[in-house]
Amino acid sequence: MYRALILLLLALPVQAHQFTPTYPELEQSFVPGVKYTKLKLYNKRKEIEFYEISVFDMDWNRVPFAITERVLRVPYLQTEEIEVYLKEKDSNKSLYICSKSKLLKGQGSVPAVASRICSKVRE
Amino acid sequence: MLALYCSYSYSEQIFGQTPNAAQNALNWSMSYLPAQAGLTVSDVIYKYTTVKDPASDMLVHVQNEDAVGEGYVFRDTEDWSGHAANTIRKLVPVPDIPIQRWGQGSIEIEGEGSVEDAVVIYNWKYDTCFDPQSDPNCPGYKPPVPEETIDIMEYIKDPLEDEYIQQELERETPSETEEEEEERKRFQEKLEQLDRVEKLLGGINASLVNANAKLKHDQLMALSTLPVVYYKVLEGRSYGDTLQYPEQTVPDNRRGLRVGLAQELLHQEMVESQYSN
Amino acid sequence: MRKSIIGSILLCGSVFAFAEDVPIEGTVESKCVVTSDTSGVYGNPNPYTLDTAPGQGGVHPIVRYDVIVADYYKAIIEYPEAFSSSPSLDDTLTWDGVVMVNEHTDAAMSDYDSEKVTYNNVTEVTLDHAGSTWFRVENDVEYGVEKSFPAGTYTSIVTAECIAL
Numbered sequence A: 001m002y003r004a005l006i007l008l009l010l011a012l013p014v015q016a017h018q019f020t021p022t023y024p025e026l027e028q029s030f031v032p033g034v035k036y037t038k039l040k041l042y043n044k045r046k047e048i049e050f051y052e053i054s055v056f057d058m059d060w061n062r063v064p065f066a067i068t069e070r071v072l073r074v075p076y077l078q079t080e081e082i083e084v085y086l087k088e089k090d091s092n093k094s095l096y097i098c099s100k101s102k103l104l105k106g107q108g109s110v111p112a113v114a115s116r117i118c119s120k121v122r123e
Numbered sequence B: 001m002l003a004l005y006c007s008y009s010y011s012e013q014i015f016g017q018t019p020n021a022a023q024n025a026l027n028w029s030m031s032y033l034p035a036q037a038g039l040t041v042s043d044v045i046y047k048y049t050t051v052k053d054p055a056s057d058m059l060v061h062v063q064n065e066d067a068v069g070e071g072y073v074f075r076d077t078e079d080w081s082g083h084a085a086n087t088i089r090k091l092v093p094v095p096d097i098p099i100q101r102w103g104q105g106s107i108e109i110e111g112e113g114s115v116e117d118a119v120v121i122y123n124w125k126y127d128t129c130f131d132p133q134s135d136p137n138c139p140g141y142k143p144p145v146p147e148e149t150i151d152i153m154e155y156i157k158d159p160l161e162d163e164y165i166q167q168e169l170e171r172e173t174p175s176e177t178e179e180e181e182e183e184r185k186r187f188q189e190k191l192e193q194l195d196r197v198e199k200l201l202g203g204i205n206a207s208l209v210n211a212n213a214k215l216k217h218d219q220l221m222a223l224s225t226l227p228v229v230y231y232k233v234l235e236g237r238s239y240g241d242t243l244q245y246p247e248q249t250v251p252d253n254r255r256g257l258r259v260g261l262a263q264e265l266l267h268q269e270m271v272e273s274q275y276s277n
Numbered sequence C: 001m002r003k004s005i006i007g008s009i010l011l012c013g014s015v016f017a018f019a020e021d022v023p024i025e026g027t028v029e030s031k032c033v034v035t036s037d038t039s040g041v042y043g044n045p046n047p048y049t050l051d052t053a054p055g056q057g058g059v060h061p062i063v064r065y066d067v068i069v070a071d072y073y074k075a076i077i078e079y080p081e082a083f084s085s086s087p088s089l090d091d092t093l094t095w096d097g098v099v100m101v102n103e104h105t106d107a108a109m110s111d112y113d114s115e116k117v118t119y120n121n122v123t124e125v126t127l128d129h130a131g132s133t134w135f136r137v138e139n140d141v142e143y144g145v146e147k148s149f150p151a152g153t154y155t156s157i158v159t160a161e162c163i164a165l
Helices: A002-011 B163-170 B178-223 B254-272 C002-014 C107-115
Strands: A016-020 A034-044 A050-057 A071-073 A078-087 A095-102 A113-121 B013-017 B040-051 B058-066 B072-079 B087-098 B102-111 B114-127 C032-038 C043-046 C049-051 C062-067 C073-078 C083-085 C093-104 C117-119 C122-127 C131-143 C158-164
Touching: A016 A095, A016 A113, A034 A095, A050 A078, A113 C032, B040 B058, B040 B072, B072 B087, B072 B102, B072 C107, B102 B114, C032 C158, C062 C073, C062 C158, C073 C131, C093 C107, C107 C122, C107 C131, C122 C131, C131 C158
Parallel strands: A113 C158, B087 C093
Antiparallel strands: A016 A034, A016 C032, A034 A078, A050 A071, A050 A095, A095 A113, B013 B114, B040 B087, B040 B114, B058 B072, B058 B102, C032 C062, C043 C049, C049 C131, C062 C131, C073 C122, C073 C158, C093 C131, C117 C122
16 A cells, blocks of 8 residues: 555656655754754745745644745745754643745746645644 | 776666556456557556445455466455445556457446546656667677578598508608617616615605704703793773763853844744745 | 595585575564645636636646555545735635546555545545555635636635554
8 A cells, every 4th residue: 555655756747845744853952952853945936936934733833843945935846854943841741743835936936736734743 | 918808788778658448338348558578567557436325235356367377467455345435546566467468458346335536557668779689789689690601511520531640650660679668678687676766765864854943943942042932910990980061051041031032033934925825 | 446435525525505594584664655646737727717628728736645555544635715826816715626536456456535634625545555646636715706816816725644553
């Protein structure tokens, strides 16, 4: 079943967006009181180059976090590894870390689909 | 000088796809596959839409009979029992099954319901050099044997007719005179005598060498001038930790918050304005 | 003779091959892949309506979700309720839409249509089967009370989300 799925992705022209892992683990960073996690963003959408990273709690309220760039540039067929830093007091609850495609205004033909994938940090 | 002559041979993989085998009916023959030696099918893509009552039971099999043996060479089943009607699209890999085994194909329905807009496509491939004799550039190609006949008798010769062999056969060995015979016997006796003296001397020398050498060896070992093993104690040390960073908490910069937050919000607004979403 | 036999046995013994099992390891990582399969097009069947239905000259956008492991993700799809770019409009817009399962790779996925949760313009589906599912987004909008749309390019955005459970 999984083999059939993987071959489908290869055989057909696809414009896909991937964000893994599904359940990232928070680790202690070099700064006391701050935790971090690593995620991978893979862009297979030719018309999209920018993705925004955001963090929410279970009620979809924004949670403050630190990252090198909030809006990342991920060229077509490239994978970007990102590190998200969170306060330790925020990391004790379940959180969503999301990547959302950003569609530039004034682009020739604007695609109709904006994709957002959220990974979950479990408490 | 060694002259190198390079030649190359190659084979090529050709890939292709059949048209929709189920375009006319839910049963089809495999004439859509090209009649090519060594052709294999690597996967089957199919799609169809079911028409059924959500509560009814229905099984749909997409299958091909085994043309060589019994049963099916390919069979994929979807169980629609208790599910609403919809469209399914699947790609099923198969382990490069050769063309000879692919028999009649069909979509078989068990239960209540029907199937429409069926599409069944086979992905195939073959090697152009599956038969090496098909192309002189293929690896393993053997040039054909020329058609003209060869008279093998032209190449067979009777060895007894050879000139040099004839000369050897005709040659006679000279007979020995009595003088020559005595001379030969004396020489042979001398050789045997020399051989006996040599054996005698060899045995004496061997025992002498062995005994002397052994005595010398024992004397040297008794002196203990040769060291048996070399050793020296190396004094080691350890390096202790000298540098330590005391644990601290990094407080929030309240002045930075006041000054930076307003600018941060404005900056964020400007960045967001360039995107549609 | 004996020496040659022993020698040949020793020679044979020295070339025995020792086999070792070399394992191949791998893991199947759960992930969700969101793909824009078909970009939509608005048809203009009459001056005051834009519609993605094929019968109205439009094309429904189709979004594809691929999940490797079942029950790890839910799909949230929002049909548009505003234009992301359009000529200036000074009247109300009446939006309507629906998200339906178009195709799938597992017969059991046809239950997503009956199991989905809808509120406002949002459709939520728990992806409890591994495989691929294509969702069709049907969308139409009317301008004012049968008021003609000004000429220009109209673009709206379907939001497709994949949220870890």
